Amino acid sequence: MSYKNLVCTGCSCLCDDIGVEQEGDVITRVENACRKGAAFIYAHNINERRNPPCLVKGERGDLTEALDTATQLLRQAKKPLIFGLDNSTLEAQARAIELSRTLGATIDDCSSFCQGTVVENILTGTLPSCSFPQLKEADLLVYWGSNPYHSHPRHISRFAYYPFERAKPAGLSCVDVRDTELSRRCRHAFRLLPGEDRDFIISILTVIKEDSGREDARAFVELLKKSQFPIIFVGLGLTYALDGDFSLFQQLIETIKNILGIGLAVIPMACHTNMRGLNHLLYQQTGHVNKISFANGISHGPQFSFLEQVRNQEADCILIVGTDPYSSLPASLAKNLNRGISLITLDPYITPTSMHSTVVFGGAISGIEAGGRVVRMDGTEVTLSPIKETDRPSDEEIISRLLEGV
Amino acid sequence: MKIKLVIVTYRDAYQWAIRQTEGSEANYQELSSQISMAPTDLETLAISEGDMIRLSDSMGAIVMKVKADANCPPGVGFVPVSSYINKLTEYDPVKAQLPNFKRIEVIAEVVEA
Numbered sequence: 001m002s003y004k005n006l007v008c009t010g011c012s013c014l015c016d017d018i019g020v021e022q023e024g025d026v027i028t029r030v031e032n033a034c035r036k037g038a039a040f041i042y043a044h045n046i047n048e049r050r051n052p053p054c055l056v057k058g059e060r061g062d063l064t065e066a067l068d069t070a071t072q073l074l075r076q077a078k079k080p081l082i083f084g085l086d087n088s089t090l091e092a093q094a095r096a097i098e099l100s101r102t103l104g105a106t107i108d109d110c111s112s113f114c115q116g117t118v119v120e121n122i123l124t125g126t127l128p129s130c131s132f133p134q135l136k137e138a139d140l141l142v143y144w145g146s147n148p149y150h151s152h153p154r155h156i157s158r159f160a161y162y163p164f165e166r167a168k169p170a171g172l173s174c175v176d177v178r179d180t181e182l183s184r185r186c187r188h189a190f191r192l193l194p195g196e197d198r199d200f201i202i203s204i205l206t207v208i209k210e211d212s213g214r215e216d217a218r219a220f221v222e223l224l225k226k227s228q229f230p231i232i233f234v235g236l237g238l239t240y241a242l243d244g245d246f247s248l249f250q251q252l253i254e255t256i257k258n259i260l261g262i263g264l265a266v267i268p269m270a271c272h273t274n275m276r277g278l279n280h281l282l283y284q285q286t287g288h289v290n291k292i293s294f295a296n297g298i299s300h301g302p303q304f305s306f307l308e309q310v311r312n313q314e315a316d317c318i319l320i321v322g323t324d325p326y327s328s329l330p331a332s333l334a335k336n337l338n339r340g341i342s343l344i345t346l347d348p349y350i351t352p353t354s355m356h357s358t359v360v361f362g363g364a365i366s367g368i369e370a371g372g373r374v375v376r377m378d379g380t381e382v383t384l385s386p387i388k389e390t391d392r393p394s395d396e397e398i399i400s401r402l403l404e405g406v
Numbered sequence: 407m408k409i410k411l412v413i414v415t416y417r418d419a420y421q422w423a424i425r426q427t428e429g430s431e432a433n434y435q436e437l438s439s440q441i442s443m444a445p446t447d448l449e450t451l452a453i454s455e456g457d458m459i460r461l462s463d464s465m466g467a468i469v470m471k472v473k474a475d476a477n478c479p480p481g482v483g484f485v486p487v488s489s490y491i492n493k494l495t496e497y498d499p500v501k502a503q504l505p506n507f508k509r510i511e512v513i514a515e516v517v518e519a
């Protein structure tokens with residue numbers, strides 16, 4: 001039996017204190033992980049869940065045959081699209097961007113309908129942010145539109161609230177549409193109706209500027225006034241309530257800073273392991289975090305979002321990496337994926353998307369079977385060291401071989 | 407009896423974990439097809455916990471098992487995000503270019519046994 005340390009890649013908290021006991025090739029015990037993390041780690045042992053290393057038109061093939069078929073599909077495509085990569089390492093993501101450039105393809109990921117706008121605002125300096133260790137100085141933590149007990153179960157215990165010995169405990173607060181495990185721990189929990197967040201923000205602005213407004217907005221401002229370094233963790237609930245447009249939220253942060261004199265920081269509750277990594281790489285190379293086309297130099301715009309590409313049936317070949325749009329998209333959009341588009345999927349696990357794909361690569365799982373670097377939700381780079389040897393190629397190897405092929 | 411409901415989808419750690427270890431099999435499907443609703447909404451529909459309701463919008467219709475949850479505001483139902491509820495989600499290409507995962511307006515009606 002051996003004992004190893006592991007960074008959990010179950011979500012973008014990337015908990016780095018996970019211990020596993022292994023007997024031979026099998027992980028028999030997992031320490032410190034949450035329910036999600038433990039399920040994620042144990043799942044790699046379950047053969048029925050795993051895709052075979054290579055499938056071509058539903059039949060098991062070898063790597064060369066799968067690479068040849070995939071390369072041919074990508075070469076023949078008039079409008080190739082690369083989508084996903086949020087669970088891949090920075091190294092794999094960099095190769096995928098190179099592949100997009102070579103093919104003149106469009107590239108996008110789940111951040112275009114998740115937290116991409118928040119990350120872009122942080123990278124451009126429009127929204128102030130901080131790292132997890134800086135939360136030691138925070139005296140108020142507000143989860144807005146997020147319930148970390150389900151989305152990022154160790155966020156509070158490992159990173160935000162409990163790990164620090166503070167002179168005075170930080171206040172815990174939340175803004176949500178129902179009572180949750182979190183709201184029951186908050187002294188101040190603000191409950192809104194679905195989509196009411198915009199009105200709430202406008203009312204907070206009115207309270208700050210004109211000292212009038214609804215009661216809950218007044219209470220929110222009073223809470224802020226008692227704080228010197230508040231943090232807002234932006235959840236999907238807020239992103240969707242604002243229809244992905246953060247201009248009003250930016251105005252709120254600026255007003256809090258300029259009128260109340262309070263420097264606030266924002267951290268996105270990014271869902272996927274390394275969504276922020278792809279955002280960073282694309283931003284460095286193109287000035288935008290997602291929705292990029294390399295068809296004519298570099299173009300960016302809503303028409304290059306995966307959702308628009310699928311709705312308009314733009315792409316004729318899609319390379320899908322580590323994500324399952326057949327499950328995660330509205331069914332009315334997902335059905336367009338059946339309309340004559342060649343799908344090439346890289347995913348360790350069997351999903352409805354891999355089952356509909358012409359070529360499937362059941363590669364190594366980042367963090368367990370493959371190493372590399374990833375970016376945590378707070379923008380910190382974390383190194384993954386694999387704990388198991390495997391014959392399965394990593395996403396980086398597969399994408400590199402596709403790049404050589406095209 | 408019918409009522410209007412706004413459905414909010416959310417991430418459920420239990421359902422997520424089951425999918426990791428068992429895939430999209432029976433247990434996952436069961437957890438994905440439950441709707442949490444305010445007890446007052448159950449009263450209005452004259453149903454009890456465990457009963458089935460039909461949810462429909464312009465995209466289609468699905469059937470879900472009801473859970474009474476006093477944490478839910480009246481008129482709002484909470485459903486774990488999955489391909490099942492995605493049969494009803496819509497995508498508005500003009501307004502937000504986002505799916506309405508957090509605000510699906512449906513009609514809820516009782517399914518007779």
Ligand code: SF4
Pocket residue numbers: 008009010011012013014015032033034035036037038152153154155
């Ligand atoms: S919080 Fe996220 S990273 Fe940490 S153990 Fe749970 S799933 Fe893994």
